[in-house]
Amino acid sequence: MSDFQINTHKISSLKKRAGFLRVQKEGKKWISKSFILQICPNDNEGQRFGLVVTKRLYKLAVDRNRVKRRLREAISEILPSKALNNYDYVFIARRDTISKPYKDLQKDMLWCLGKLEAIERVDDIT
């Protein structure tokens, strides 16, 4: 498993409720103004991401779809090149996600990853 494979690997999405629950229970999380990020290592299944946009947050389907698209766009730009492989990432939308400019979303994502990745690197060293 080389670094080259990480970059070309296509990120897949979490599809089962069980996967989300596992990340929530076993993973670590960091909260930004745009969203909440939860991460958790998986069994060599590559990078996987999940999106959570509850109906309570946005009443209209149009708004929920818009939030998901913006987050997915940012994920596909950042995750494969910057984040660790063989981890599951779950993004939970917050009330401000829809009104934040796109650049702020990118910044918050890098910030969250940085905070969480730093912890993981310490584990790798030890």
Added chain:
RNA sequence: UCAGAAGGCAGGAUAAUCGCGCUUUUCUUUAUUUAUAAAGAAUUGUGAGGAAAGUCCGGGCUUCACGAAGACACGAUGCCGGAUAACAUCCGGGUGGCGCGAGCCAACGGAAAGUGCAACAGAGAGUAAACCGCCCAAUUUAUUGGGUAAGGGUGAAAGGGUGCGGUAAGAGCGCACCGCAAGGCUGGUAACAGUUUUGGCAUGGUAAACCCCAUCGGAAGCAAGACCAAAUAGGAGUGGCGUAUAGGUGUGUUUUCCACCUGUCAUUCGGGUAGGUCGCUUGAGGCGUUUAGUAAUAAACGUCCCAGAUGAAUGAUUAUCCCCUUUUUUAGGGACAGAACCCGGCUUAUAUGCCUUCUGAAUAA
């Protein structure tokens, strides 16, 4: 020009970079029987709505039930004719109401089958009733007995209305006109309309109160359902015999009959959760022309293929233009809102712009 009425259309535009679903073609790699499957890359085409929404009706499609007779429910619809696969929809007409008008609105069958309901006021509220008044009679001159629904008063509503005659005073008591009811005739497919004869006023309202009448209605839904299939549990189908007792099933409930099952014997073999594939988009399809019809719509011909996802693609960022608000340099904003098996409707939300026809008023010719 102003004020309105009816109907229809559009639902920001263009470009650049990056990206997603499905799809066309090609190439590479891997596996095996020269072809197919899987993965990756490039490439072609395409990718939300008028309401995609609410899930309120009607269908298609799918599975189950698709025995007989009887009784009792339940739900929906409700002027007439037509359109349609069907409808609670649509079109045309009738009746009633509103508006100067164009037009709009209508749960619009039955109250002489029955039951119920109506506060307060009022003498009396439904087989009418005598408080005041009017008239007659009697007498103790102020009351009693009787007649009377024309007048007053009460009320949402007082048992036909107006006028004339009539009378003690009155009264459909009689007559005329209007209304009402029943019958006839004429027009209309019909709802209904017109007209005429008779009656002599009976039958107040409420059925989105129960109800009655007529018509219609099997149930559940694509998480329907079909197939491939790790796991797990032991069963499932078919045929014969039996059918004594008892129980169960037969899709609103229930009764009777009837059938089947729970029993036993023989025989056959798969079973179906995770996951996957199909169902899944060529259809009561769109567009155009012609013909028939007042119209809804139908027919014929030509032409087009126009989302098919499944933790759910249809986007992100930037620039220019357009529109709106504004402090007119600039800044902010772009209605309602996102397909989930598919159609026909209904209902609700909807910034802004545009078009057609018609009505009323004012002015000018």
